[in-house]
Amino acid sequence: MKTAFDLNDDSLVVIVGSGAGGGTLSHELAKKGIRCVVLEAGKRFERKDIENDEWKMFSKITWLDKRITAGPTALTQTSPNLPTWLVKGVGGATIHWAGVALRFQEHEFKMRSLNGEIAGANVLDWPISYADLAPYYEKAEAKLGVTGTKASGQPYHEPSSHFKVIAEGSRRVGAHCRPAPLAINTTPRDGRPACQVTGFCMQGCRFGAKWSTMESSIPKAEATGNIEVRPDSMVLRIEHDDSGKVTGVLYVDKDGNQHFQKARLVAVAANSIESPRLLLNSASSLFPQGLANSSGQVGKNYMTHTGTGIYGEMPDTVSMYKSPVVPGLVSTWADNDPSRGHVGGYELEILHIGLPFMSAFLKPGGWGRELANSLANYDNMAGFWICGEDMAVESNSVTLHPTEKDQYGLPIPVVYKGNHANDTAMIKHSNEQATAILEAAGATKVNVMDRYPASHNMGTNRMSARPQDGVVNKWGQTHDINNLFISDGSQFTSSAAENPTLTIVALAIRQAEYIADQMQQQMI
Amino acid sequence: MNKNKATDTNLSRRRFLARSTVAAVGAGALGSALLSPAAWAAKAIGDQASATLLRMARDIYPHDTLEDKYYAQVMTPLAEQAEKDDDLKALLKDGVAALDAQANRLFGKAYLEVTAEADRVTVLKALEDTPFFQKIRGDLMMGIYNNEELWPRFGYGGSSWEKGGYRYRGYEKNDWIKGA
Ligand SMILES: Cc1cc2nc3c(=O)[nH]c(=O)nc-3n(C[C@H](O)[C@H](O)[C@H](O)COP(=O)(O)OP(=O)(O)OC[C@H]3O[C@@H](n4cnc5c(N)ncnc54)[C@H](O)[C@@H]3O)c2cc1C
Ligand code: SF4
Numbered sequence: 001m002k003t004a005f006d007l008n009d010d011s012l013v014v015i016v017g018s019g020a021g022g023g024t025l026s027h028e029l030a031k032k033g034i035r036c037v038v039l040e041a042g043k044r045f046e047r048k049d050i051e052n053d054e055w056k057m058f059s060k061i062t063w064l065d066k067r068i069t070a071g072p073t074a075l076t077q078t079s080p081n082l083p084t085w086l087v088k089g090v091g092g093a094t095i096h097w098a099g100v101a102l103r104f105q106e107h108e109f110k111m112r113s114l115n116g117e118i119a120g121a122n123v124l125d126w127p128i129s130y131a132d133l134a135p136y137y138e139k140a141e142a143k144l145g146v147t148g149t150k151a152s153g154q155p156y157h158e159p160s161s162h163f164k165v166i167a168e169g170s171r172r173v174g175a176h177c178r179p180a181p182l183a184i185n186t187t188p189r190d191g192r193p194a195c196q197v198t199g200f201c202m203q204g205c206r207f208g209a210k211w212s213t214m215e216s217s218i219p220k221a222e223a224t225g226n227i228e229v230r231p232d233s234m235v236l237r238i239e240h241d242d243s244g245k246v247t248g249v250l251y252v253d254k255d256g257n258q259h260f261q262k263a264r265l266v267a268v269a270a271n272s273i274e275s276p277r278l279l280l281n282s283a284s285s286l287f288p289q290g291l292a293n294s295s296g297q298v299g300k301n302y303m304t305h306t307g308t309g310i311y312g313e314m315p316d317t318v319s320m321y322k323s324p325v326v327p328g329l330v331s332t333w334a335d336n337d338p339s340r341g342h343v344g345g346y347e348l349e350i351l352h353i354g355l356p357f358m359s360a361f362l363k364p365g366g367w368g369r370e371l372a373n374s375l376a377n378y379d380n381m382a383g384f385w386i387c388g389e390d391m392a393v394e395s396n397s398v399t400l401h402p403t404e405k406d407q408y409g410l411p412i413p414v415v416y417k418g419n420h421a422n423d424t425a426m427i428k429h430s431n432e433q434a435t436a437i438l439e440a441a442g443a444t445k446v447n448v449m450d451r452y453p454a455s456h457n458m459g460t461n462r463m464s465a466r467p468q469d470g471v472v473n474k475w476g477q478t479h480d481i482n483n484l485f486i487s488d489g490s491q492f493t494s495s496a497a498e499n500p501t502l503t504i505v506a507l508a509i510r511q512a513e514y515i516a517d518q519m520q521q522q523m524i
Numbered sequence: 525m526n527k528n529k530a531t532d533t534n535l536s537r538r539r540f541l542a543r544s545t546v547a548a549v550g551a552g553a554l555g556s557a558l559l560s561p562a563a564w565a566a567k568a569i570g571d572q573a574s575a576t577l578l579r580m581a582r583d584i585y586p587h588d589t590l591e592d593k594y595y596a597q598v599m600t601p602l603a604e605q606a607e608k609d610d611d612l613k614a615l616l617k618d619g620v621a622a623l624d625a626q627a628n629r630l631f632g633k634a635y636l637e638v639t640a641e642a643d644r645v646t647v648l649k650a651l652e653d654t655p656f657f658q659k660i661r662g663d664l665m666m667g668i669y670n671n672e673e674l675w676p677r678f679g680y681g682g683s684s685w686e687k688g689g690y691r692y693r694g695y696e697k698n699d700w701i702k703g704a
Contacts, residue, residue: 051683052685053682053683160696161695161696161697161698165698168701168702195691196685196688196689196690197691197695198684198689199681199684199689199690199695200683200685207685207689316700316701317679317698317700318698319694322681322684322690322693322695322697323690323695354680354682355669355670355678356669356670358669359665359668359670360669365661367584367585367661368583368584368586368645369586369641369645371585372585372586372587375669375678376678378680380679441701442701
């Protein structure tokens with residue numbers, strides 16, 4: 001039986017967004033008997049909607065509402081209205097994530113103390129330590145079934161051809177390539193089958209071997225009877241009472257009808273673009289700068305990882321597409337060693353894309369014989385996506401366009417992103433190391449891509465110990481409003497060298513405990 | 525897909541690659557003789573413009589071993605649409621005219637008559653930011669590299685779930701990287 005709650009039920013938790021953060025939070029709260037409504041702007045997809053086709057899936061699930069790419073980078077030209085690569089659908093970007101599930105390193109929670117002030121950056125320590133999060137990482141690994149962890153007991157994936165080529169290249173330069181911890185089953189587990197190696201993880205997993213909130217957490221949450229998911233429900237604004245407490249959200253359904261859903265507590269998990277946008281769009285006479293924005297930090301410190309793609313053309317067949325998308329990692333430079341000329345580290349992540357995406361991203365807008373020859377070599381390619389720590393910079397931001405509105409009548413977001421000098425130094429270093437590995441494996445030509453629309457988006461409602469430095473406290477609760485929470489990647493104080501999702505999930509599990517406790521104590 | 529098919533694919537790919545390098549040398553000399561307008565002609569814009577567009581298409585993503593029909597396949601829907609869409613028709617006709625004008629300016633002849641690929645590339649470079657060029661390039665990128673029929677020629681497997689993925693079909697296979 002499908003649970004349905006009343007719009008006037010003010011005892012509910014309302015969660016905005018059903019991706020890594022929102023989907024997880026709903027499941028964790030549901031298990032504790034807390035009733036939630038999940039409002040999701042996108043529609044509901046089924047496993048049969050998942051196709052092994054890059055462009056078809058791109059047009060089917062991507063968040064394509066107009067955004068403006070701003071900043072001093074080439075992305076403003078090559079992708080003027082698509083600064084990010086995110087999903088609009090129940091499951092959010094977990095539908096097409098590659099499944100790389102890494103913990104942050106201990107030092108990455110205190111980059112400010114470790115490296116001191118960095119000119120031009122707005123670096124801050126997290127208000128929590130690795131030790132605070134470690135038990136939740138463990139829970140997250142068990143929940144997602146991360147391979148190679150004690151928590152899941154699942155072995156790593158066996159090495160694919162792509163892995164072997166990179167592993168050997170790495171060995172030849174004295175670096176080390178290891179199997180990637182993936183939230184992708186290698187054995188039947190938790191009601192989901194083992195990976196069949198279709199090679200299309202970033203288009204959604206047709207078999208359900210890969211964890212996603214669409215595949216796992218949302219259905220489980222619904223099965224408790226404590227959760228109602230409303231797809232095609234775009235939240236327009238969050239309302240509050242005279243005391244400043246939030247009272248619920250205004251949203252529009254797929255027929256264009258507006259509804260007001262009352263709430264005891266609102267948790268915003270709409271990703272690092274839409275979450276700050278929603279807070280800014282909820283400005284009122286009491287909060288003229290937007291909700292929870294007394295610090296002025298809502299929408300600031302936008303981080304994406306320094307990542308770029310880099311592909312070598314090998315002397316023989318690699319068929320990199322016959323592999324889980326990310327079979328392995330070179331973590332040799334993931335530490336913080338300023339002697340390299342930059343602080344923070346990076347992971348070289350073996351990653352393939354198909355020929356259709358390769359033709360679009362190898363040299364965006366490019367043409368001519370050199371490019372055609374490289375694409376003719378597609379089957380011989382091997383390479384990486386580089387995931388490096390991006391510095392928090394206040395001017396990298398999500399702001400509201402002064403005049404232009406979207407189909408809902410909301411100001412469209414302007415997403416500004418430039419590179420800090422540290423990012424530039426890191427990109428140079430990482431490109432050199434990646435090139436060396438590819439050449440050592442035999443590459444006759446190495447292609448460094450321009451950055452493509454950001455798949456990792458973080459930091460725009462960051463955690464801080466002091467209210468003036470950020471938007472939320474160590475529980476993801478806004479400093480300004482105690483029944484308003486942020487539950488997604490926008491909470492991140494720093495971006496670290498690792499992919500964000502395991503940390504988003506760990507934070508959501510931890511936040512659910514706190515919310516349950518606070519509700520029980522009648523603090524909220 | 526059975527094993528024979530897979531070998532076929534592999535062979536044709538090797539041939540494709542081998543021929544690309546040989547053909548790359550000869551392509552310029554063959555020039556427009558290779559491209560009979562009969563291969564593809566669009567009513568809306570006429571024979572000469574059709575042949576010019578086809579040459580341009582081959583110059584944008586030159587794969588010498590790919591038959592004209594694959595490039596024509598991309599141009600045909602455009603031309604058909606142009607019959608009903610005056611803006612598009614103008615974009616194509618004016619685009620070809622601009623291409624010829626540029627070729628005339630630089631080399632004293634129409635685009636189609638410019639024999640060296642490098643020279644034609646110079647002409648294209650001058651127009652690369654125009655909506656005309658961008659439209660043709662974008663459609664070609666999708667039409668060539670997002671064309672299922674051509675994927676085996678590039679050694680790309682396409683959809684695999686209906687064949688059970690590569691779990692039992694050689695994802696681990698690599699016989700050339702030493703130490704693997
Ligand atoms: C191709 C690709 C590969 C990736 N691979 C990895 C990987 O291997 N490892 C990793 O850790 N991370 C990976 N990521 C990143 C990962 O997917 C994201 O970090 C993560 O999903 C973000 O979670 P989130 O909860 O912040 O937001 P999302 O998952 O984006 O969820 C936000 C949801 O909110 C909805 N929403 C937005 N606005 C509103 C509104 N106003 N009202 C209602 N609903 C709204 C959206 O539709 C969406 O469903 C990848 C991303 C991409 C694009
Ligand atoms: S490679 Fe494995 S995890 Fe990835 S989509 Fe295919 S079956 Fe799913």
